Amino acid sequence: MAEDALRGGIDLGGTKIQAIVADSNNQVLGQARRPTPQKGGPPDVVAAMVEALEEAAEAAGVAPDTLEGIGVGAPGGIDDDAGTLARAGNLPGWRDPYPLAHELGDRFGAVVRLGNDVSVATDAEFHLGAAREFSSLLGVFWGTGVGGGIVLDGRQWSGRGTAGEIGHIPVRHHGLPCPCGRHGCVEAYAGRRAMEARAREAVDDGAKTVLFKIMEEKGRDRLTSGIWERAIERGDELAEKLIDDAIDAIGTGVASACNVLDPEAIIIGGGLGVRFGEPYARRISDAMMPHLFHDDDPPVIRVAELGDLGGALGAALLVA
Ligand SMILES: [Zn+2]
Numbered sequence: 645m646a647e648d649a650l651r652g653g654i655d656l657g658g659t660k661i662q663a664i665v666a667d668s669n670n671q672v673l674g675q676a677r678r679p680t681p682q683k684g685g686p687p688d689v690v691a692a693m694v695e696a697l698e699e700a701a702e703a704a705g706v707a708p709d710t711l712e713g714i715g716v717g718a719p720g721g722i723d724d725d726a727g728t729l730a731r732a733g734n735l736p737g738w739r740d741p742y743p744l745a746h747e748l749g750d751r752f753g754a755v756v757r758l759g760n761d762v763s764v765a766t767d768a769e770f771h772l773g774a775a776r777e778f779s780s781l782l783g784v785f786w787g788t789g790v791g792g793g794i795v796l797d798g799r800q801w802s803g804r805g806t807a808g809e810i811g812h813i814p815v816r817h818h819g820l821p822c823p824c825g826r827h828g829c830v831e832a833y834a835g836r837r838a839m840e841a842r843a844r845e846a847v848d849d850g851a852k853t854v855l856f857k858i859m860e861e862k863g864r865d866r867l868t869s870g871i872w873e874r875a876i877e878r879g880d881e882l883a884e885k886l887i888d889d890a891i892d893a894i895g896t897g898v899a900s901a902c903n904v905l906d907p908e909a910i911i912i913g914g915g916l917g918v919r920f921g922e923p924y925a926r927r928i929s930d931a932m933m934p935h936l937f938h939d940d941d942p943p944v945i946r947v948a949e950l951g952d953l954g955g956a957l958g959a960a961l962l963v964a
Pocket of ligand 1: 812825829
């Protein structure tokens with residue numbers, strides 16, 4: 645690929661599609677964001693991805709067909725060789741393998757590579773962000789769910805393809821049901837979706853909270869990270885209790901992973917992780933301590949630096 649080659653990166657999430665155009669130094673020249681279609685099927689999602697990337701190219705002042713490569717970070721079952729994405733549970737009607745790379749490649753006349761959304765975001769922090777100076781790290785993405793990425797000795801570790809499921813480390817025996825169908829996982833306490841379900845249950849049981857009032861005021865249909873932050877600022881007790889539980893669960897799960905892997909650094913990303921920032925990263929660090937076997941030398945803990953663009957930048961690295 646030529647030195648001045650432009651690359652596209654798309655972070656395909658369940659609620660939004662973030663697209664960027666980057667140069668060979670990984671500088672973002674243009675970006676655009678679209679809501680992820682909630683109805684229809686893969687062709688509708690692909691159409692929104694195309695629009696987002698075209699808009700990012702326009703913002704960068706380049707024609708979309710000048711992109712030499714396009715990387716996509718996506719949830720679900722990825723077969724990069726076949727260029728297909730399957731079982732993307734958060735995307736409408738996306739079960740069977742769908743030729744995503746082929747469709748995008750045809751539209752833009754570019755090479756398209758697919759990667760796991762959390763893996764590419766971890767890679768971005770490793771190469772360009774908060775973990776630049778480390779050779780081993782654990783990326784913890786605290787958002788709708790809780791995802792994790794692992795870099796060991798400078799290389800992504802994906803195991804047999806599915807490593808890094810930090811959100812599904814059990815932290816409580818016979819604990820709360822997790823969206824994955826198991827019980828007591830980190831995500832059952834810390835995933836935004838699970839936290840919202842807990843808040844709704846508490847309200848049904850008579851608890852008082854401003855969470856859903858703020859949601860209405862903001863015209864949203866779910867408890868976004870911004871709504872959680874606002875409720876905490878207002879001293880909402882239910883929100884504080886659920887966030888305390890979440891931090892406890894993440895700290896316990898991350899400590900377990902550290903006892904096995906002993907990484908140099910923990911990078912906290914994701915919608916909630918980035919929104920809450922340093923003070924909460926420190927709280928997670930404190931919550932880890934009782935469970936760290938070597939507690940005299942804990943890993944460095946940092947907030948992801950690339951914020952909302954990390955996933956798309958990491959995707960663009962797939963075609964670097
Ligand atoms: Zn689970």
